[in-house]
Structure formats: C-alpha cells, structure tokens
Amino acid sequence: MLRRADFLAGQYFDIRLEIHAPVNGSEANGGVPDQAFKFTIAKDGGRPVDAATYFKVPEPALERWNFSWYEDLFAQDAKTPSVVNVASKAYRRVALYEPGSYIATLSYYNGSTTVADWLVRPLAEVKRAKNVILFIGDGMTTNMITAARLIGHKSVNGRYQSKMMMDQFPVVGHQMTHSLDSFITDSANSASALYTGHKSTVNAMGVYADSSPSAFDDPKVETIVEILTRVWGSAIGVVTTAFMADATPMALTGHTRARSTYGALIDQQLRGVTNYTWTNFTGPDVAFGGGAEQFYPGRTSYQGKNYYEQYANAGYSISLNKTSMQAASNTTKALGIFSVSNLPVWLDRNVYTNNLRNRSNSPAGDRKDATDLPGLKEMTLKAIDILHARGGKKGFFMMSEAASIDKQMHALDYDRALGDLLELDDTVKATVQKLKDIGELKNTLIIVTADHGHGFDVFGSADTTYLSQANTDRKKRNAIGTYANSGLSQYTVAQASNSSLQASTGSQLIFNSGAAFPANWDPRYTLAQGVAANPDHRENYRVHKNGPRVPSTNLTGGLGGSDFYANPKDNVDGFLVTGNLPVDADQGVHSLTDVPVFAMGPCQELFSGVYGNIDVFFNMAQCLGLGRSNNGTGRIR
DSSP: OOSEEEEOTTOOEEEEEEEEEESSSTTOOOSOOOSOOEEEEEETTOOOEEHHHHHTOOOOOOEEEEEEEOSSHHHHHHTOOEEEEEEEEEEEEEOOOSOEEEEEEEEETTTEEEEEEEEEOOOBOSOOOSEEEEEEETTOOHHHHHHHHHHHSOEETTEESSOOTGGGOSEEEEEEOOOSSOSSOOHHHHHHHHHHSOOOOTTOBSBOOOSSSOTTOSOBBOOHHHHHHHHTOOEEEEEEEEETTSHHHHTTTOOBSOTTOHHHHHHHHHHOOOSSOOOOOOOOSEEEEEOGGGTSSSTTSGGGOOHHHHHHHTTOEEESSHHHHHHSOSSSOEEEEOSSSSOOOHHHHHTSGGGGTTOOOOTTSSSOOOOSOOOHHHHHHHHHHHHHHHHGGGOEEEEEEETHHHHHHHTTOHHHHHHHHHHHHHHHHHHHHHHHHTTOGGGEEEEEEOSOEEOEEEEEEEEHHHHHHOSSHHHHGGGEEOGGGGOOOOTTSOOOOOHHHHHHHOOOSOOOSSTTSOSOSOOSEEEEEEESSOOSEEEOOOOOTTSSOOOEEEOSTTSSSOOEEEOTTSSTTSEEEOOOSOTTOOSOOEEOOOEEEEEESTTGGGGOEEEETHHHHHHHHHHTTOBOSSSOOOOOO
8 A cells, every 4th residue: 555645636546455474584473464454534633433334335245365575686696586475455536525634544454554645736637738738858968959949950159050959948947856766767657647646566557556466456547638537528548659559658558567468569559448347448539650560460469459440440540641630520530659669769760760770660560661750759749630630629649659759768869859850849849830730739738748758868879880990899988088088069050061972871861850850870980978877888989870779788698687788789889888786777768857848838838847847737636627626537628
C-alpha cells in the first residue's frame, strides 16, 4: 500500500493490499501471512470506516501467492533468493470525490499498522481549454535544446538571429522526474506520471506494481485520455516516431507493470482493459507511428492475430505510407503504421538517405524497405485535421512524441538525436501555425516537455581533421578546443557539396531548409559533446554518415554473459573513451536531471516554477475540467 499519493477528484483507481511473510532472509517471520488484516479509510480526521463500506463495494476475495527476490548483490552472487508468502486483497475501480486529506490504515499481525496519507486535489469542473497538445521530446534536456539551437540557428557576435519555437513560448518551468522506486526513471513510469498523476516503478505504466504472478492484475490508475473520453467525450490522438507499443505512446492507454508485453498493450490500446471492470475505451481517434511487427500476424503480434484487420474491423482507416495517410478521411478513425520498429530518424530521411536502403522495414511485413515515410511534422498535422473534425465542440487531446532524441542519445549518436530534436521544434512551429489557420490556437493548451533526461552536454569543439590524422590517443585529444579555442559553430555555414561523397552515401551536405536545421552536418570543426554515463567506445565527434551508431559490442563470443567493449568498427580514427557503466551495458543511460516544460495557451500560468512530473497531469486535468464531484459526464456549453 502506497504511503503517500495525490488523487484527482473522481479519478478511478484500484487498491491492492499485500501482507508479506518472508520464509527466509534477514526479514524472515515464519512465512505465514496474516489473512485477517483490516483496511479502513478516514477523511480529514473523521472516524475510520471499513474500506468496502466506504467505497460501497463488496469485500474483495482473499488471494494468496509467493514470490522470490534477492536482498542485495551478495545474495544474488550466491544465488540465494528470499522467498515471501503473500496474502492479498484488491479493491477495483473506486474513486474519491471530495477534496481534502484522507488516512488509509492497514491493520495486521495483532497491532501492526501501515498508514497512508492521501490527498485529493481541489475540484476542477470547468473546461478552460478545448484542446490539449502534449509534445514529448523523449529524453530531451535543456542542454540538448541549447546544442540544437547552436547547430540549427545562426548567431552573429554571440546573438542568435532566429529562435527556436520552444524559445518563444511565454511560460517555462521544470519538472522533477523521480520514479516511485528509483531516482533514475525509465520512460514507462515517467510517462505514466505525466498521464495519471501517480508515480510508479521502473517498467510499469498505469499501475502501482504489485508482487502477483500476473503483469496485468496490478492496481490500475485511470489515465488522462480515459478520464477525458469518459467525462467529455473528446477525441484522442497518439503520434510517435517510436514503435507504437513503446512506453511513451502506450502509457496513455496501457495498464501493466511490464512495458515489454507489447502485443497485449496494442490490444489494450484498441479495446481498453478487458480482464477487469474498468473505464470503457474503444481506441484513440488517431494512432500514427512505427512498430508494424505488433500489427501484421505472426509471433510478435498479440495471439498471432492481424491487428491491421482488428483495427479495420473497429472502423479505422489503415495507412502504411505517407501518401495513404495524407489521403485518409478526416472524419474516420485512423491507424497509420509506417515501418517495422522505430521510424528512421530525421537525418537519414532527409540528409543521408541511402541509409533507408536494405532495412527490410516495410510495415506490410514483406521484407521490403519502407520508403514513403512521414516525419513527426506530417503525422502531427494530419492528426490535428482528424482530431479537429472528429472532436468538434468536445475538443481533443493529442500526445506527439519525438522518440529518437532518447534512442539516439542511448546510442551516443548525438547528431541524430539533435536532428530529431530540431524536427520536434519544427513540428511545434508548424502546429502553432496550423492551429492559427483553423481558428483553434486560442482554445488550445500546448505543452512541450520531456519524460526524463540524459547526462548530455557540449564542452567545446573538435578539429576532426587533426583528430583523425593524429597517431596516438593522447595526441588526438589535443584536437578538442575549450573556452576561447572552442570557436564558433560551423553547422550554419553552407559548404560546397562533395559530389563523390553525395553519390556514395546519399548525403546532401548542403541541407538548408531554413533556420530550423543545419546548413552543413559535416563541418571540420564539430561539437565536442558527450554524456556522463557511457560504455567503452571510441570518439571522433563526426556525424555517422552510414547509419545510426553502434558504439560498443559484446566480445564474449556467444559463450554466455555480456562484456561490452568499444566497437572496433565504430569511429576507427577516434580515441578510446573508457566506460563508467557496468560492463554489460552497451549504451548510455538516463540521468537525474530535471527537464524543461514549455507552455502556451489557456492555463499556461500553471506550468511555471519547479514541480514534480505528476503536476503536469494535475495541471492538464485542471485545465480540462476533469476534477469531478461525481461520476457524471460534463456538459459542453
């Protein structure tokens, strides 16, 4: 039972009670859990009331199981797990409608108690924003935005001649990203905090993780899209450059402690929760992204079913390329899946286009290449057309994710990460203009934020020609220019095209689509950049023209275990950077840093300051009038 939690008034949630009786280990108590435990609720110092009576539900049935875990690394090395027997009850789909403080008390073992303090936030029953668009730059930090600005926007005498769209938002805040069980979060529970107002554990979404055998019976919390469709009947959109079953898009509708249960989560996106009584949800109005392997029939789709057919049978148009997506009706629900796995990144779709060849990533599952690909901007603008048409007076909610900022930061492929960050900013700019054009800008709250960060920064420049030609690692490091020697950005200075390189790589070295992107991705003097936590790798600070980076490889030769060293095929002219992560890590990891929140539109003032990630949810819910005093629907005026 959670000791401290905040609730939105009228938000449905489950409560799981567990009594643990360790059989062995330092906390062993005989292994017999108390089955006669009691659970009460008291509001604002009032008289405790039995929970079943308080919530007007039947007393739940007693459940029993056991689990094992390792108390520490020594127990893990010795392979001596602790076994725990469990007695449990679960109260399903309850809600608290009166704002204020509550005391929840679990009594067990003849006098032992666990006490939880719950706070129900104030009512918010007036819908102040017709629409909400939540942009998530996965893994995006202020330092990354600063680096993207440097390579994408020209400066003269230290003054930028243009600004990023995010820079122009009137309100900026910062959110703290800690999860329930760790100060370093992952994308599942951080997204869940943004969407539910409840922190969870690593790998969990839409639930408080329990110890039961099933990953799908953990106590659930209603998400913002479930509440919004139940209260207002608004249209819902999900746009991502990741595979659709990935954590950030799926946490809008998913309820599980295991983010890797991809097929089942796709089914939840379409049908809602079906194994327990829960909020009725019949799928988003728009779902655009990658991840075809969970849709075409086979071993990676849920129960081997064809989910293109499942969505089509539920009334969705199906698009497998950009042309089809743009031609799709705006009045029909739309599913667009454009590649196997994640969509190719902006840099490969627009500059190093030969990297789109030989990927066998067609969304049809026919092993051909996906070539007619939309980007984040095209998907987002089409989604707005559909949501505007389908939402009507009831409005809409859309989450649009630039997923590969995170994915390429993990791979230490900083150029591809920053390219996708600039694509996000370009998408935000186009969205603002789109909303102006359709007369919805003043009715729409736009938020740009992240779910977590990476320990990335720029610390100087690198003379890549000198670095490549130097003959020792220590001499190569002299190519790094710091302070005055860092110089100015060359990414905004167009260079003459090298026709032979262009022919061999598909590179457009002069890529000048305006102020949003670099004019030159391969200058001699590049950013000296990196992350705080990394595996062994070699660094030369040049763009990887032949495809996304693989910085380290497993040298155990298939004999079991994982032992990663610098990839001998990556940055062969670079110098060795010794890793500081466990040797089984092949990529970078998330970091502790707070992440920025940019806001524009109705309720923008709620997003200034420094606050927890759950407050992004509560602020959106307040603006959408979702804090309810009863379980009735809202009235559109």
